[in-house]
Amino acid sequence: MIASMRVSRGLVLALGIPALLILTAASTFAASSPSPSSSGSQASGAPALPGDPTRGETLYAQNCATCHGAGLEGGIGATLNPIEPLPGVKNPLDPQFLINIIANGRDPQPGDPKSTKMPAKGGNSGLTEQDVKDLAAYIIVANRTGEPPLSPGELAKRTILWVSIGIIAMVFITYLLSTYNMRWIARRAAARRR
Numbered sequence: 001m002i003a004s005m006r007v008s009r010g011l012v013l014a015l016g017i018p019a020l021l022i023l024t025a026a027s028t029f030a031a032s033s034p035s036p037s038s039s040g041s042q043a044s045g046a047p048a049l050p051g052d053p054t055r056g057e058t059l060y061a062q063n064c065a066t067c068h069g070a071g072l073e074g075g076i077g078a079t080l081n082p083i084e085p086l087p088g089v090k091n092p093l094d095p096q097f098l099i100n101i102i103a104n105g106r107d108p109q110p111g112d113p114k115s116t117k118m119p120a121k122g123g124n125s126g127l128t129e130q131d132v133k134d135l136a137a138y139i140i141v142a143n144r145t146g147e148p149p150l151s152p153g154e155l156a157k158r159t160i161l162w163v164s165i166g167i168i169a170m171v172f173i174t175y176l177l178s179t180y181n182m183r184w185i186a187r188r189a190a191a192r193r194r
């Protein structure tokens with residue numbers, strides 16, 4: 001009777017603690033998932049596209065790939081995916097910044113020997129305002145679909161999740177071993193009494 005009560009209390013602990021841990025881990029995870037998109041600093045939180053990325057892709061191949069690479073990987077010009085902010089630029093995926101630099105180009109920055117000239121409209125004055133917007137949209141979409149690196153916060157949350165799963169597994173294994181051991185001790189005691 002007493003033994004069975006002890007076992008059931010052990011069962012409550014063995015199932016209750018992991019359940020609590022799972023709930024904690026799940027709630028941190030659930031709370032974390034909407035945060036990257038709502039923070040706005042990442043590509044996924046960017047405002048609506050300024051133009052048509054499919055048209056932009058064609059225009060890019062014709063006018064920009066010579067300097068920025070066929071796959072946006074950079075060359076004479078800056079890498080466009082993943083885009084790196086030029087000195088003094090806060091958010092290089094801001095549509096307004098992209099439209100402005102594509103339409104007007106950018107002079108080499110004084111004091112930066114690596115900086116070279118980005119010609120207005122890639123040197124093709126025939127590009128329209130809409131073309132420029134489509135090019136900006138293409139660059140934004142390309143940066144969105146690229147796997148973004150994990151932010152420190154995201155990394156911490158994943159670590160918490162996996163550590164919790166590890167603890168739960170260990171508690172469960174300990175419970176299984178201890179019940180097995182208790183049954184074995186009881187069997188030994190019964191055999192001795194006989």
Ligand code: HEC
Pocket residue numbers: 060063064065066067068076077078079080083084085086089092098101102106107108109114115116117118119121122123135136139
């Ligand atoms: C003659 C070479 C050349 C061509 C052609 C060219 N670019 Fe550039 N582009 C550059 C250089 C060089 C820079 C970096 C400027 C700097 O360092 O200040 C740059 C910078 C940029 C940036 C800013 C990158 C960042 O990290 O913020 C964008 C966006 C861009 N180019 C888009 C385009 C698009 C779109 C086209 C086609 C219409 C194009 N470029 C054509 C040379 C070029």
